[in-house]
Amino acid sequence: MNEEIIEKLKQAIDPEKLKTDAATLQERRRDYSAPNELADLQGRGAPNPACVVQPENTRDVVKVVNVCRENKALLVPFGLGSGVCTGIVATPETILLDMSSMNRILSIDKHNLMATFEAGVRGSDAENALAKEGLTTGHYPQSIDLSTVGGWVSTRASGQFSSAYGNIEDVVMGLEVVLPNGEVLETRLTPRAAAGPDLKHIFMGSEGTMGIITAVTFSLRWKAEKQNYTAFYAATMEQGFELQRYIIQSGWMPPVMRQYDTTETKGKFEDCARGEDCIIIMVHEGPAARVDAEIKACQTLAKELNCDQAPVKTVTDWLEVRNHVGGFTEFLKRNITLDTIEIAATWDRIGPIYNNAIASLMEVDGMLSAAAHSSHCYRSGINLYFTFVAQVDDPSKMDATYEDCWRRVMQATIEGGGGIAHHHGIGRVRRDYMSAEIGASGVNLLRSLKKTLDPANILNPEVLIPHE
């Protein structure tokens, strides 16, 4: 069966673009998630896909989609594999569509502040090309060196500067998408439209289930005239949340506001930690006069809330290490299971969710550390980014402990009325919590969308949508 499809693919596109060598297959079997890493270590990792196709352009993608649809072959798009939600797990029958082969910068337009990239352009390559012109997308996920612009759209990513510049849906102006029926959807490059539902949104966050994103157009910004920093201590998480709430609800928009709980503060800011205090760090950017006004306002609000200023070294330290992505492997080898889980909630709900999730994680046998920080702030609420680290006595319990930790955070979030996913996506790891997030009718609607767009169910079928 595989050989037949590979033969057909070779007839449809340049056979050079189709790889079956072990190294290529091996590298693109799976994403970067902890369960995938653990499975590898335990010798039950994701198998190699049937083949890896490296399309050169949108026409190639259309041809591959057509062959896969006509032959009911599984097709899984892959960017650079930095996903952490087990969104990519190959099977021996999977055709792996390696989008990182489509990595051209198609246009940079300084007059209109727009740029179009093929979906497989690495985030940092996109940013570097823009930086040469004094431009930026304003979107800087931690994975910027490890992820593609298409992956950002596909997973509904957030950047570290989102509190002012918005999330991926706020900076993307247009998409080109190959639909499962082989048609190419190219959304019009207009700054805004009231022309029916915004079709981009069917694909933003669809994690490869609804179509193959082949190009992304951003609405850009000039690099900010001025960047400056502030940092504050808060006696409790609640006090820190109040400070952030006051700032953003007053109409100020520091692009970065991050609040670390006591555990993280002690771990990340050794030099600057003060007793049991939390630390909140802020980056202010924009026209110089606005930055100055914003800093003054934030300092005044902090004073009103009895939050002392902390050294701005905390901010510059963070800026330096902010894109370091820690590996799971060394921990997993020592029978330590760990992960990060990001959620979001309105201001009144975030405190209880934080307390309940941490308390529940701490009940897990072998829990070494359960902590959180916030990193994305909105007028109506904020996110939390939990990290858990638990040592397991028996390696065979690694998966169960991992799932138990996830379940505890999901449960605290759902019971507390929060949203189960802020910016990593759903993949497999959150899939079965989706009905709590969007309700039975929402899940039905997603299933209907999937059936309509992809009736053969060939596109990354195991993620996002719970089984019926």
Next chain:
Amino acid sequence: MNEEIIEKLKQAIDPEKLKTDAATLQERRRDYSAPNELADLQGRGAPNPACVVQPENTRDVVKVVNVCRENKALLVPFGLGSGVCTGIVATPETILLDMSSMNRILSIDKHNLMATFEAGVRGSDAENALAKEGLTTGHYPQSIDLSTVGGWVSTRASGQFSSAYGNIEDVVMGLEVVLPNGEVLETRLTPRAAAGPDLKHIFMGSEGTMGIITAVTFSLRWKAEKQNYTAFYAATMEQGFELQRYIIQSGWMPPVMRQYDTTETKGKFEDCARGEDCIIIMVHEGPAARVDAEIKACQTLAKELNCDQAPVKTVTDWLEVRNHVGGFTEFLKRNITLDTIEIAATWDRIGPIYNNAIASLMEVDGMLSAAAHSSHCYRSGINLYFTFVAQVDDPSKMDATYEDCWRRVMQATIEGGGGIAHHHGIGRVRRDYMSAEIGASGVNLLRSLKKTLDPANILNPEVLIPHE
């Protein structure tokens, strides 16, 4: 047939909520569009619907949807009828769902800056209730006194202060929607999520074709600390666009920036017009220090571009009359056809579209005035709001001249690479231009969505989606 369905509706909901009196039917036959007005004047206006149902709550809507689906009866949701795209035209078989009967303010939450309204709440009622608490949605369409919050979502409306506060999609946090299958979709009230496609977007701009919006939750703002004004002259539209582009691309965000061409400047600002100059008016809002910094920056940029300051009386004059909606009737009676048409485009395209559309309109026999202003500004482009007024010698040519004017603006926009609709929506008047906007594959995708959600094709079937 009608009697049978009316009977079934009366069994499903309180018969008091079902109206068949002539006055109620007459009032809710159609929206406010020029073609509907003209048809009325010419004695060929939209007929009364079969009945008007005034649901009291979401359960009522579910029951009505179920009866209509099971009996394949046309169901058209209606807010306050202020639409201008011929989105509502009853037939004698239409069940008219009068959502203005669901007009409760469900919650106002000052801590989280959120408020939930039933879909039929009048815009100004929502704003007034919020204003009592010092709050605002930041969304002020010209129709605010004549339209519902559900209508805003359904048509993807824009407010006059959108350049800072965003359009409806930027201020809506959650929706409740009754789907054509009778299920109720309630999106989670989380500030942001990466949990699959944002399902709200299927209904925002769907103009009653995909579901019935029953409640809308906004993310609010506090009323701004300070409001102040600036105004400038520009020798040409191009010069004015450059000023707006410089301001917004520098990172400043005056919520209001409106630029009137020579014709409109002379017409609207008699006292302040200067030769053939355009006038650009701006409202600055926010924390006082930021407003002051923004005004200074705008004045500096204007100086650099040789745009003199104009009297701020232009701004206060506009603020006073901004929600006056002129009627068509007196003009139509005198054989004058007229309308407004809003489009959008990137900065490099807007000038040529303006010139070509105006030139093309001026070629129409009997054209009295063709003019435009801009009112919504983005980093990558801007909108234009055209007004045409043409006197027709023979009343039987009114429709043809009207359609010709529309065709000319649509053609100039499409050929110029712009977007055909900025914020009024599609309705019937733009429906057959949709394939130029979203392509054949986009239209196919819309059709698929419609078939999936509403297989019986009962919900407002003649709008938005071109016939196959």
